[in-house]
Amino acid sequence: MPTDALALRTQALKASPTLAITAKAKKLRAEGHNVLSLAAGEPDFNTPEPICEAAVKAMTDGLTKYTPSAGLPSLREAVSEKLARENGIRVPPEGVVVTCGAKHAVFGSLMALIDPGDEVIVFAPYWMTYLDQIVLAGGFPVIVEAKPQDGFAPSVQAFEQAITPRTKAVILNFPCNPTGAAVTREWLGQAAAIAARHDLWVLSDEIYEKLVYDGYEPVSVASLSEETASRTITINGCSKTYAMTGWRIGYLAAPTRVAQAVSNLQDQVTSNATSIAQAAAVAALLLPAHIVESMRAEFEIRRDLMVGLVRDVPGMSCTLPQGAFYVLANVKQLLTPAIDDDCRLATWLLEKAQVATVPGSVFGAPGTLRLSFACSQEQIRDAMARIREALCNLPH
Ligand code: PMP
Numbered sequence: 001m002p003t004d005a006l007a008l009r010t011q012a013l014k015a016s017p018t019l020a021i022t023a024k025a026k027k028l029r030a031e032g033h034n035v036l037s038l039a040a041g042e043p044d045f046n047t048p049e050p051i052c053e054a055a056v057k058a059m060t061d062g063l064t065k066y067t068p069s070a071g072l073p074s075l076r077e078a079v080s081e082k083l084a085r086e087n088g089i090r091v092p093p094e095g096v097v098v099t100c101g102a103k104h105a106v107f108g109s110l111m112a113l114i115d116p117g118d119e120v121i122v123f124a125p126y127w128m129t130y131l132d133q134i135v136l137a138g139g140f141p142v143i144v145e146a147k148p149q150d151g152f153a154p155s156v157q158a159f160e161q162a163i164t165p166r167t168k169a170v171i172l173n174f175p176c177n178p179t180g181a182a183v184t185r186e187w188l189g190q191a192a193a194i195a196a197r198h199d200l201w202v203l204s205d206e207i208y209e210k211l212v213y214d215g216y217e218p219v220s221v222a223s224l225s226e227e228t229a230s231r232t233i234t235i236n237g238c239s240k241t242y243a244m245t246g247w248r249i250g251y252l253a254a255p256t257r258v259a260q261a262v263s264n265l266q267d268q269v270t271s272n273a274t275s276i277a278q279a280a281a282v283a284a285l286l287l288p289a290h291i292v293e294s295m296r297a298e299f300e301i302r303r304d305l306m307v308g309l310v311r312d313v314p315g316m317s318c319t320l321p322q323g324a325f326y327v328l329a330n331v332k333q334l335l336t337p338a339i340d341d342d343c344r345l346a347t348w349l350l351e352k353a354q355v356a357t358v359p360g361s362v363f364g365a366p367g368t369l370r371l372s373f374a375c376s377q378e379q380i381r382d383a384m385a386r387i388r389e390a391l392c393n394l395p396h
């Protein structure tokens with residue numbers, strides 16, 4: 001093989017640590033190890049039956065050919081109607097692009113908007129994929145830290161101070177992976193005003209919008225005004241809400257010229273998302289609300305369980321997530337000279353307690369562990385009991 005043959009862009013690229021840890025936990029289990037995983041960013045529920053039935057029907061009806069790259073007209077229509085009905089966003093079907101998961105929608109948006117040298121503001125703790133994708137698009141991530149004492153709602157003043165003449169866009173992700181933080185309508189209004197003042201694009205990743213707790217009502221930034229909508233790309237998908245991580249269906253809604261640019265990119269890179277999964281996504285968007293509600297309600301019970309158990313461990317603390325299915329546990333007080341950071345602690349817990357967690361460093365939150373509660377109550381109880389017990393023997 002020729003030396004130095006790989007492009008710089010892949011030399012700098014890291015594999016997704018969340019996918020890697022999840023895969024490692026699954027592999028250890030398959031090898032017979034009794035590993036419990038609090039690492040996975042995916043619901044443990046089966047995809048609801050009506051969605052699977054729609055996929056079977058699509059196959060038997062012969063919906064097995066290419067679709068337009070931007071998606072089946074019926075799905076783009078269904079997304080447009082969903083956004084009007086549930087989010088107060090008015091985007092015609094031509095402004096909707098169906099993608100291979102929401103991850104691909106973020107990537108398409110960045111590739112359509114970011115030129116080399118452009119800066120993109122990301123709030124920490126962040127879903128690490130944003131950083132790698134910004135760099136892949138040639139841009140620079142600029143990190144603005146959100147603080148636990150503010151419930152991880154970022155400071156709008158800090159946001160504005162981070163803006164430079166090179167700033168092209170800001171990424172919002174509420175409810176947030178990994179903190180579960182959500183923001184108020186007022187916060188979004190202030191952020192939108194800053195974006196307008198500095199002429200920024202807003203990428204709003206709303207993938208956890210339906211997994212919210214304590215009656216929190218999510219607000220879509222694009223619904224605030226026509227001006228805000230004209231600079232916003234709303235990103236969402238089926239993975240989390242409908243337990244469809246493996247189906248790979250996401251979407252974005254944007255001003256039509258942006259949607260057209262993303263569609264052209266898809267023409268040349270992936271073509272359409274799987275036709276059968278798109279038909280299933282139409283059924284997902286029309287799913288009776290009580291099916292999603294039963295999963296959400298179960299997540300809320302698990303959140304309360306997990307938060308209680310985390311706060312019970314001496315030296316661990318956490319904020320109360322308002323959405324998503326993660327608790328970001330502060331473990332700084334637990335660290336010792338021998339196990340002196342979150343990465344070592346996560347590795348040690350996997351070896352000694354056989355519990356997989358994700359070190360907060362990968363989300364820009366050193367000194368924390370992300371604990372997913374997208375697993376059964378029994379698994380949460382067992383995993384937290386193991387962690388608690390193992391920590392009694394943490395080497396110094
Ligand atoms: N955005 C956030 C914040 C996520 O946490 C994830 C994945 N866990 C995604 C996007 C991507 O989801 P998908 O599986 O639809 O690509």
Ligand code: GLU
Pocket residue numbers: 016017018019039040041042103127129177
């Ligand atoms: N995003 C999910 C997580 O944070 C799934 C993993 C990934 O897509 O990287 O765990």
